Each structure stands twice: as structure tokens, then as C-alpha cells.
Amino acid sequence: MLLNKFIAAGAAIVLMGGCATAGHHETKKMEMMEKADIVDTAIAAGSFNTLVAAVQAAGLEDTLRSDGPFTVFAPTDEAFAALPEGTVEGLLLPENKDTLISILTYHVVAGKTKSADLAGKTLSVATVNGADVAIDGTDGVTVGGANVVKADIWTSNGVIHVIDAVIMPPAAE
Numbered sequence: 001m002l003l004n005k006f007i008a009a010g011a012a013i014v015l016m017g018g019c020a021t022a023g024h025h026e027t028k029k030m031e032m033m034e035k036a037d038i039v040d041t042a043i044a045a046g047s048f049n050t051l052v053a054a055v056q057a058a059g060l061e062d063t064l065r066s067d068g069p070f071t072v073f074a075p076t077d078e079a080f081a082a083l084p085e086g087t088v089e090g091l092l093l094p095e096n097k098d099t100l101i102s103i104l105t106y107h108v109v110a111g112k113t114k115s116a117d118l119a120g121k122t123l124s125v126a127t128v129n130g131a132d133v134a135i136d137g138t139d140g141v142t143v144g145g146a147n148v149v150k151a152d153i154w155t156s157n158g159v160i161h162v163i164d165a166v167i168m169p170p171a172a173e
Contacts, residue, residue: 038064038072041155047162050080050088057092058100064108068157070128071113073143075166083166105129106144106169112159115141115151131169143167 039061042048051074055061064070080088091100106129113125118137127133133144141148144167153160 035156037157038068038070038155038160040065041153041160042074045153047076047078048074050077051075054080054088054092054100054104058097058104060101060104064157066157069110069112070158071109071111072158072160073107073109073133073146073148073163073167074160075107075146075163076149079146079163079165102129102169103166106131106133106167107163109133114159115148115161127169129169133167 036044039052039055042052042055055064064072090096091103106127108128109125110128115137118135118141121135121137123135123137124132125135134142135144136142141151141161143161143163146163146165146167148161149164150162153162
């Protein structure tokens with residue numbers, strides 16, 4: 001739909017006698033946006049600073065820059081801020097790296113899952129962490145109890161769905 005708007009805008013510029021290169025610049029901008037991987041897309045958004053810092057501390061940045069594809073349920077900075085005081089700082093300590101990896105990989109599913117694939121369904125889906133997460137698409141979409149507040153942010157190596165809470169994997173048995 002966004003592509004159709006850009007195409008329509010470009011056609012209107014040409015029809016009104018505007019410079020034909022304006023459409024070219026918009027196309028290049030869209031191509032650059034589509035080429036951004038999950039990490040660069042999260043950085044550019046500006047609302048995932050804590051998530052990006054956690055991904056880097058966990059050593060997962062290269063993985064989330066790889067071909068994938070991945071579906072990431074990405075908590076916002078506000079979601080991380082809602083955790084009990086000291087939680088994020090504690091998770092970022094080197095001695096808690098395994099726990100951090102477990103939590104972050106619980107937010108990732110292999111493949112590209114569109115919001116339309118979740119609509120109207122109740123699922124249990126395997127995460128990269130190895131544990132299943134509950135997804136309920138019957139009234140909006142929730143993942144592990146967190147609400148998807150923005151869906152279908154396409155990247156070069158997957159898709160991001162923004163969630164309003166950090167979801168925790170089940171405790172190891």
C-alpha cells in the first residue's frame with residue numbers, strides 16, 4: 001500500500017510537470033529502507049535503544065544481521081523501562097549473558113510471519129530460544145501476553161512486530 005502511494009505521488013509529480021527525477025529519489029529511498037536489516041531498522045526507529053544495546057551485549061547482533069529470515073517481536077524502550085528497577089542493568093552484566101540470550105531469543109521466531117498470518121488464530125509457536133510462545137490473534141494480536149502495537153515492519157532479513165512489554169521465557173526445568 002505504501003508503495004502504491006509512492007507510485008501515485010511520483011505519477012502526480014510527472015503529470016503536473018514536475019521533475020521526473022523526484023520519483024527516482026523516492027524509489028531509491030524506498031530501496032534503501034528495504035535493504036536495512038533488523039538491527040539497522042531498529043536503530044533507525046529510535047525507540048529500540050535498549051533492545052539494540054541488549055542484542056549487542058548478548059552477542060546476537062551478527063545473527064540479527066544475517067540472512068534469516070526472522071520475525072522479531074520487538075519491545076520498545078518503554079517496555080524495558082516497565083521492568084522492575086535494576087532488571088535491565090543486571091541483564092546487561094557479562095555474568096548474566098546466558099539469561100539475556102534466553103530472553104532475547106524468546107522474542108524471535110524463524111521465518112517471516114505477517115500479522116495477517118496471525119489474525120483470527122490462537123497458536124503456540126516455537127521461538128529461537130527453543131520454548132514455545134503463545135500468540136493470540138483473535139482480538140488484535142498478543143504475544144506471550146504483550147500487545148502488538150505496530151505490525152509488519154519489513155526488513156531485508158525479516159519482519160518486526162512492535163510489542164508493549166518484554167516477554168519472559170518459561171523458567172528452565
